[in-house]
Amino acid sequence: MENPLFSVEGRDLRVRDARTAFFEEGTPADTLVPVVGPVVKSWSRCVQIGLDAHVPSAKDIGPVSETQLREIRDRNAFLLSHARGVLSHLYEQIRSTGSVVILSDSNGLVLEGLGDPDFVNRADKVALKAGAQWGEGQRGTNAIGTAIAEQQPVEVVGAEHFFDCNAFLTCSASPIFDAAGQLLGVLDISGDSRSYERHTLGLVRMSAQLLEKRLFEAEFGRELLVFFHPRMEYVGSLQEGMLAFNQGGELLGANRCALDLLQLNRNMLGKVDFGMLFDQPFGMFVDRSVRDPHALSSLPCRHGERVYARMNLPAVLVPPRPVATPSPAVSAPARPRKPECTEGRVGFSCLDTGDARMGAAIRRATRMVGKDIPLLILGESGVGKEMFAKAFHEAGPRRAAPFVALNCAAIPENLIESELFGYLGGAFTGARKEGYTGKIQQACGGTLFLDEIGDMPLNLQARLLRVLQDRVVIPLGGAKPVPVDISLVCATHRNLVDAVKTGAFRQDLYYRVNGLTVTLPSLRERDDIRAIVANIITIETDGMRDITVSEKVLEFFERYGWPGNIRQMHNALRVAVALLDDDETVIDSSHLPEELFAMESDGDELLDKAEPRARRIEVAPLQGAESLETIERRAIDQVLEEEGGNVSAAARRLGISRNTLYRKLGRM
Structure with a gap:
């Protein structure tokens, strides 16, 4: 039989007695702390700032405007991009319990929420929705606002809320901190107080720890990460310590567990190195991790204790690029081997050919490798968005799994749905008897690349959003959800922000696919034209021919506007290579397709600055009925x-x- 002292009814009785004593009888808060804990301290703060527990409307404010909400979400993009997966996972744990999962910013403004429809309607009545402000100054004692004020996990049940109108709620919230210990936001579960469960606060606390772990790994994704704990079985858990070192062994960051385990404070970050924490040379530990990245090492700490540790090496270490002197001609290496850069498998090292803007995009994307964060690639048609997506796939842990691409603009609207979601046999007229596995299922375990997602029809945007939220897909004609595990990469040449404003693109889907945005420069903006030419020639010759491009043609390439970007250049060089005779090794203007000069009004002028074009062929008039x-x-x-x-x-x-x-x- 449940102890009445700890039952929901017993708790509510104690709280209501405390309310009477505090609000009506003036009993000092200190004497009530043993009864209702930190809640009464929150009541005191609310009274001090002038809130009246019986008149909530005086301080009640509506949600911020859509424009303000977008701006606030943009400012919290780093938090949102990593939190959405945690929100979805947390919601799956409490689905159908009449609850809502909420993420707020550091001021208590609700950024996003997922909830059961029946409870969401009730929650909306107390403004428990995106854009609403739940700081203590506006809503009185509540889990979100009080967690911010106390800087620790908080549970507020029923009558513990400052305002009587919120007494039907039970809320559990945990603050979220970044690697520097700064408050980023709050994770909260709110529901009907009658469905209160003791484990909810623990569930929220664990989810907040998971989110903090992801944020830490993302922030220091290009550094050397060390995971450790005195107990071997705790390495890999939420209780493990995490340290970030640069390649010189200097300590850059540490999570709260690491600070506690090593008896450090945050002021020591940047002032200590690996050798001051552990009694082992940093280089030795790195070398061991390179040989066996999954092995646990026993590390002696300087304060006497030993810990078990492993090091996570970054997926891509980009060394400093030497400054090269331009050569009069660009050649493809003549080596009898398969080149590093091929159309089938391409890495970031192939794409990073010296342009600063492209290099910055690669470095930003590299930090997301291996993380459950969608990548959105922006840029003009032909700049290499699909090649960039393939390189992102190749750089991550899913490289051995499928890379599946779908161009949303190239497929008729009535076929995109079946291509994306698949269908069962006989699902519609003309369907194959054996059915069809859609692109989403084909990409399971790997990467799904949706090119020109800005052209996806609105009705399919809603279905795609549901797949990304629930991680399941239902083929056309089917009823059973099929679990899917995909890394999502999208691309478009459109301005999705404008599309959202005009209603052509769903705002909720935009925030779902816009985890990290990278913009690829157009070819006319790049300063690595010669290196791109060399790469394309390598691809076209499979690295088996020593082919150069004349200096005049290279100068023409650097002046030309390239309306079709890299795709146009690749096609031009493919034709040029095909027109070379077996004993020719230099591409000049006579090998380039005439269409290259006809696409712009100044094409002839540009060509004249390069090399004279071959004379036009003028055959004499026909002489009778010639064959x-x-x-x-x-x-x-x-x-x-x-x-x-x-x-x-x-x-x-x-x-x-x-x-x-x-x-x-x-x-x-």
């Missing part, structure tokens, strides 16, 4: 004569290879 073979022969003879018998030059003007021209001459 096609006769006309071809006359054209070849005329061009050969004009080129002084130079077969290579004639072949270039005719747009065919020298071997093809020899074959045609052999038949004549």
Whole structure:
């Protein structure tokens, strides 16, 4: 039988007696602390700032505007991007309990919430929704505001709320701190006080610790992270200590557990190094971790205790780039091996060819590698958004799993749904008998790349949002949810913020896919044109030919506007490589497609600054009913004569290879 002293009814009785004593009889708060704990201290604060427990409307304010909410969310983008997965996971634990999961900023303003529909309607009546302010100064004693004031996890049940209108709520909240110990926000579960559960506060506290762990790993994603605990089985748990070191062994960051275990304070960050904490050379520990990243090492601490530790090396360590002197011509390496950069598998090291803006985008994306954070790639058509997405996939732990791409703008609207979600056999007229596994399921365990997501129809945006929230997909014609585990990367050339304002793109989906945004520069803005040319030639020749590009063509490439960006350049160089004869090793203007110069009004002027273009072929008028073979022969003879018998030059003007021209001459 439950002890009445600890039952919900017993607690409510004690609280109501305390309210009477405090608000009506003037009993000092200190004498009531043993009865209602930190709650009465909050009551005192509320009274001191002039709140009246019986008149909530005096201080009651409505939610901020949509514009203000967007601005506040933008300021809290780092927190939101890492918290959304935790929010979804936490909601799954309390689904159908008549509760709502809430994330607020450091001032108590609600940023996002997930909840059961029946309770959400009641919660909205007390403004427990996005944009509402729940600091103690506005809402009196409540879990969010009081957790901020106390800087510790807080539970506020029923009549413990300062205002009577909130007495139907039970709320459990835990503050969220960054690696520097600064308050970032609050995680909260609110529900009907009649459904109070003692374990809720522990669940919220654990979720806040998980979020703090993710924030720490994201902030120091490019550093050397050490995870440790005196007990071996605690390494990898939420109780482990986390330390961040730079490559010189200097301590950059530590979580709260690490500070407690090592008896440190935050003022020591940046002032101590690995050797001052542990009785082992830093280089030795790093070398051991490189050989076996998953092994636990026994580390002796300077204060006498031993801990078990492992080091997490960053996925990509980018060394300082040497300054190269421009050469008069760019060549692809002639090595009889498969090149590092291929169209099938490409890494960030291939894309990072010296441009500052591209390098910055790569470094930002690298910090998200291995994290459950969606990546949004912005940029003009043809700048290499899909290549960037592939490199992001290759850099992470999912590299061995599928990379599945879907261009939302290239598929008819009536087919996107079945392509994305799949369908069961016979789900609609024309459906395959065996059904179809959609792109989302195909990408399970790997990466789903949604190109031009800004062109996705609104009705499918709602379905995609549900998949991202619930991590399950229901194929067309099916009823059973299928769990999916995907890393999401999206791309668009559109301005999604404007699309949200006009209603063309869902705001909630925008915040779901916009975990980290990187913008890729257009080709005309980049200063690494020569390196890009070399990479493309390497791809086209598979690294097996030593091909150079003439200086005049390179200068033309650097002046040209490239409306089609890298895609256009790649196509131009693919044609140029194909037009090279077997004994030719230099690409000049005669190898470039004429369409390259016709796409802009100043194409001829740009080309004139590079090299003279081959003369136009003007064949004499037809002489009676000539056959096609006769006309071809006359054209070849005329061009050969004009080129002084130079077969290579004639072949270039005719747009065919020298071997093809020899074959045609052999038949004549």
